[in-house]
Amino acid sequence: MKEEKHKQTFVEGIAILGITGFLSKLLGAIYRIPFQNIAGDLGLAVYNKVYPLYSMVLILATAGFPVAISKIVAEHLAQQNHSGARQVLKVSIYLLSFSGLFVFLFLFFGSHTIAKLMGNPELDLAIKSVSFALLIVPIMAAIRGYFQGHQNMVPTAYSQMIEQLVRVITILVLAYLFMNNPQYGVYYAGAGATFGAFTGAVAGFIVLNIYWRKMNQQNNMNQMEFNLEDWESVWQIVRKILYYSLPVAIGSLIYPLFGIVDSFTISNLLQLMGLSLKKAENLFGVYTRAQPLIQFATFFAPSFSLALVPAISESIVRNHHKNVSEYIGTAIRFTILIGLPASVGLATLAQPINIFFYKDDAGSLSLAILAFTVMFSALAIISTGILNGLGRVFLPAKYLLIAVLVKLVLNTALIPIFGIHGAAFSTVFAYAFAALLNLLAIRNDYDHGIYLQFLLKIIISVFIMAIFVFFTRWSVIALLGNYLNSLRIIMAVVTFISILFGIISYFFGLLFTGAITKSELYYLPKYGPKIVYIIEKLHLLKFLKD
Known part of the structure; x- marks a missing residue:
């Protein structure tokens, strides 16, 4: 009876995680539209220049840890070693707290230097504002991993949803208040928006704490108590966590690097062309209008990719290689079936969509070019999932790193000639290059079904x-x-x-x-x-x- 209840909770948790994940992505995709309507293209530029930097350092501090922690905790629980599972949590909290504190100090005290490197010293406040989230988010990653190790997805699902909701509310409310106060203005609005990462994290942590207390009461645990005889070496736990989390971290790190390349190159190169700082930042804001549209259009790809990994891995273990080929072929065909029309449709409707969402048609051509990122980024994500399922976890990370270098070179070459349209083209080409390398690697082992x-x-x-x-x-x-x-x-x-x-x-x-x-x-x-x-x-x- 207890086992049946546990299975039911797990299935319900997966369903809730899927629903809340979609809603979180929907919120994450559309909030930039009202934010741009409030703070303008310059406000959007401030936010979109700083947030990829936060995403990158957050990945350095936490990426892959929830997955790694959940796997190690589940192994202990399978052996009925509950004290060992709690020890993993304790070590994880210390490890992630330290990494979070380190990157917080790096961002907070290095904000002025980073802002100057981005070509705009006034980004200093926005960078400082977003850094506070790094004091909380890493601890949340450890706790989420612990719950997932218990096959309880509900705390993760609800905490992510509340975190995103509070973040979006903070962004829009603070942007409105600062833009309507003559003492402040657009850079304070951008800083208020990045501060949403901290308020969202606080809200998510409160939700996780409620579930943590509830679990302790159910298991008659008033505090985390450990039997020293059951403790693993702290170094062994750290090594195991790093071993499982490193491939995920490397793979996750590459995508924010595309945004980092744009943050450090577009405005600087536009100013070298003779544009003023304000004009360059406005053009960067116009360029980033496409982000929420592309993010929403590719929402299917990460879920599809996650589903592919266990399906392919299981088929390989069972020596069902025909099934592996079918999974790969179907996944790639459906990605093209969805991605290509989405790209062409968005490109064809770039001007109407731009005016509808952002009031004017500035940057419609760059939006039309970036529309093709939908297909190529989706192919890159899906093919990465396939390669991970095949056990070649570092190969897509290497290819994506090469693609980032291609993006950097093309930005440097094309922006002085074509402006933001050059940056748009370089993004499309870099994603297409990454997808092509992945597909060629897959083709070496299995038929990828593209004829x-x-x-x-x-x-x-x-x-x-x-x-x-x-x-x-x-x-x-x-x-x-x-x-x-x-x-x-x-x-x-x-x-x-x-x-x-x-x-x-x-x-x-x-x-x-x-x-x-x-x-x-x-x-x-x-x-x-x-x-x-x-x-x-x-x-x-x-x-x-x-």
Whole structure:
């Protein structure tokens, strides 16, 4: 009975983690839009220059630790060694507290130097503001890992959701207060936004503490007591944690480095071209308008990648290599099926979406270029998951590091010629390069399922979609222009109607070209059988191959 209850809690926890994870990503993707409306492109630039730096040092301090801690704790619990599991938590808290304190001191006292290197000394306050989160977030990582080791995902799920919610509220409230007070202004608004990382962390820590106290009461533990005879060597625990967490940390570190490259190069290079600091920072803010849109468009990729790792690993252990090839082929095909139309659709609707979200069309061309990051970054993430599942955990990290260097070289070469459009192109090319290297590495061991015939079918379907979206866009603009005075409302309607027609036309394009099979549709998670049923009712099943 107790085991059944434990299994039920675990399944419920996974479901809650999925739901809250999606909501957190949704909040994380859209809050920049009202923030830009409040603080303008300069405020957005301040925030987006500093936050990748925080993400990078946070990864250095914590990335991979929850996974590593959960694995080690689970091993102890499987042996009924509860005191050993608690000892892992205690060592983890000390280890992560030290690493968090170290990077806090680095950011807080080095903020002025870092701001100058970024080309804007006024970023000093924003860097100091975000540094305080590093005193709490690492401890939260240790506690989350401990709960996950107990196969209890609920505390992690709820704490992440509350953390994100409080962070977003802090960002918007402080930005509004500072922008409406003449004594402060845009740089204080940016600092207030980065301070949201600290208030969110405090809220998340409170939630975790509530669950921690509840666990102690259920297990009759008033405090963390340890039997010295059951203690492992502290050094052994540290080595084990570092061994498991290092590959995850390296892989996670690369993506914020793309943002770091932009933070340190775009504004500096624009100023070398003769632009003023304010103009350069405004252009950087315009450039970063694309971030929430791309982040949301690729929300499927990390979850898909996480699901691939255990599936591929299990098939390899069981010597089911045919299953491995099928997993790899299906994952890559569906990534292209979703990523390519998302990229083309976003590029086609770049101007309407830009006006709808940000009031004007500044940077629409760079947004259209960056739209193709959706497909290539999704492919890079999925192929990284595949390589991790194959046990080649350091290979994608190496390739992504090479891609970061490519991004740096291209930024330096292209920004002086093309401005922010050059930075956009370098981002797309760098992600495409990383994805290509990953796919070539996969191809050495397994068939990745990308064939010319399949690609042609997808391209034809996307071309059909683009035509429908293009004509829908201009038809709706022509129609509503006679009745509505607000350009922003017109573009909102254009965006939603064009997306709807784009999805429908693309789906029919896939059916008619035979780019997707009945079995692939049927085995889509949750909704596959329902989609096949609807197609059957519409008498379109004849277009689907088995």
